[in-house]
Amino acid sequence: MDIRLARIDDRLIHGQVATVWAKEAGAERIIVVSKEVAGDQIRKTLVKQAAPPGIKANIVDVDKAVRVYNNPKYSNETVFYLFTNPSEVLEMIEKGVPIQSVNIGGMQYQTGRVQVTKSVSVEQKDVDAFRKLSDLGVELDLRVVATDAKSDFESKLKEAGF
Template identity: 40%
Template sequence: MIRHVRIDNRLVHGQVVVTWLQAERANTIMVANDGIAADEFQKTMLLAVKPPSVHEVILSVDEALAYLKDPAHANEQVFMLVKEPSDALRLHRGGLGVKTMNVGNMAFAAGSKRVTRTVFVTARDVAAFKDLHDEGVELTARMMPTDRRNDFMQLLAEAKVL
């Protein structure tokens, strides 16, 4: 069962390990990103920061969808991390079946525009967010589980990037 989907280009880090896993009662961290799944060094680094009591899998987007459909993993409480909105859109279109996704951190990149203190988006990101929203996924923005849920599409509109 998917407990939470978070778009955060930092992926597994202290904030996720210390606060989000506990708040969402997750016992599995899943990173779904084709590039990370193919990079042994990055996988090793991400696996090094997880708590020993938590299972972690790092998979391509297609592998993540297959993993979640496998009955052998039906009892796992999954906290899913994706690096970018295009990953989230592919998961959604692949049948992920979640109603809400959280936008955490998206670092500045060339050509990106600031939406919040910690979120910068490119035109490609905005297109993916718009598609997710148009296809019925609620997008929220909050850094910590105790923070108020902000409507991410409203934040995009206020930042004049829609």
């Protein structure tokens, strides 16, 4: 399986993802990796309906994503992984999926989270996962849209008090 892009965006498939990031990735398939979304039939249906024309969309948990990655049947597929949080990215990598870079696009503000940038809010468990990803050599690519300049995510975390 050829991983073209891995992105964290808790809005999942929306306008930017469907029109810009999907083209940027050039992948045949978007795989949303989220235990929460995979267990919610309504949300699953809505996400599949939002996929751009000509691109297959699947919603799975981490274990199924790892099985699919390792299945020779899909070895020639190009894929765009879409996550809602960094913990599931870390879990995929720890289970052997070679994600080299993760684009951090959107993690909405919720009670208990600290706003790091206009589009990214985190809690301590997110910060811990991001730092483990960084320690594993994974590039943390902070960009909301493809044309944004990459910025140093670690410095943003430090500015926010982490």
